Amino acid sequence: MTTGPSVVRAVVEVLARALTDRADEVQVVETERKGATLVELYVAPGELGRVIGKQGRTAAALRTLASTAGEKEGKIVTLEIRDGRP
Amino acid sequence: MADATQPIVEFLNRFTAALGILTPVDVEETPDGPRLNFSGEEAELLARHRGEPIKALQHVVDMAFGRNLDDEKRIFVDALAYRKGKDVELRQMAKLLAAKAKDSGLDQQLGPLNPYERRIVHMAVAEIPGVTTESIGDAFSKTVHISLRK
Numbered sequence: 001m002t003t004g005p006s007v008v009r010a011v012v013e014v015l016a017r018a019l020t021d022r023a024d025e026v027q028v029v030e031t032e033r034k035g036a037t038l039v040e041l042y043v044a045p046g047e048l049g050r051v052i053g054k055q056g057r058t059a060a061a062l063r064t065l066a067s068t069a070g071e072k073e074g075k076i077v078t079l080e081i082r083d084g085r086p
Numbered sequence: 087m088a089d090a091t092q093p094i095v096e097f098l099n100r101f102t103a104a105l106g107i108l109t110p111v112d113v114e115e116t117p118d119g120p121r122l123n124f125s126g127e128e129a130e131l132l133a134r135h136r137g138e139p140i141k142a143l144q145h146v147v148d149m150a151f152g153r154n155l156d157d158e159k160r161i162f163v164d165a166l167a168y169r170k171g172k173d174v175e176l177r178q179m180a181k182l183l184a185a186k187a188k189d190s191g192l193d194q195q196l197g198p199l200n201p202y203e204r205r206i207v208h209m210a211v212a213e214i215p216g217v218t219t220e221s222i223g224d225a226f227s228k229t230v231h232i233s234l235r236k
Contacts, residue, residue: 010104018097018150050149055226058149061142068131068139069105 006030008077011069012041015062020047029086037075039066045083052081091120094151094161098122101143107131109165119159123167132165137172140165173206180210180232184217187232197229204230 009030017023025044030037041062043051052059063079070077095111102109107128114121124132124140132140144163151161164170176199183194196207204221207230211219218235221228 007104007106011101014097014100014104015146019146053145053149057145057226061145064138064142065146068134068142071134072105072107072131 007073008037008039008066008069008075012039012062012066012079015065016041016043016051019058020044020050022047027086035076037070037077038080039077040080040082040086042082042084042086048081048083090151090154091115091122093154094120094122094147097147097150098124098143098163105131119155119161121162121164123163123170124165129165133168137165137168140169144169176203176206177210180207180230181214183232184211184214187217187234188214191234194232195229196232198223198225198227199230200227204228207232 009028013026013028016026016028020026020043022044025042025047027042029040029042031040032038041051050058051062053061059079059081062081063077066077066079091113095113098111102111102124107126109124109126109129109132112123112125114123132143140163144161147161147163155161162169180196183196186192187194197204199207208219208221211217211232216235217232220231220233222231223229
């Protein structure tokens, strides 16, 4: 498990909140497994399109920036995007 | 600072705070829209991997704030003027190839380029008489052909 607030989690949260109209429903869950970091981004149902974008371009941008945040902490990051709640 | 720029700068500051890097945002209002550049040594993190992070951030900013902007304007996000430098290089390369097409009569190709980069090439070549440009391909990135105007 992580200790203290994670950079990756904070970054994904800031980006996702800017993209959706229902920022208060954004939740990010981070889990460590075998040296890799799984980040699950949950957004309000119906807001999924906003964070995925046309041709998944926004999702790709989020993955790039999640990896940048991971680079800072020496983590390999996988980002999954889901709707609803954890 | 224009009213529309303020929320974008606030967002960029929240982003760098979350990332834990100390990078002031320089704001320049131009007729084409606001140009926002991260300065400070730590902005290097965003210019790595051929500027992929800063391009990704540009996309997020476009999606989140683009629709609040006038049609003609666009927000430009940069780190250490990395993209600005790349744009200058691309413009020079476009003009060089246009001159080559004119001298040799042979088509020149540049790319694959994204829409933003293609726009730069089309506009740079348009300044040179006797040559024309065309984008070829049906993917997001396309190749620009520069040829003699028939």
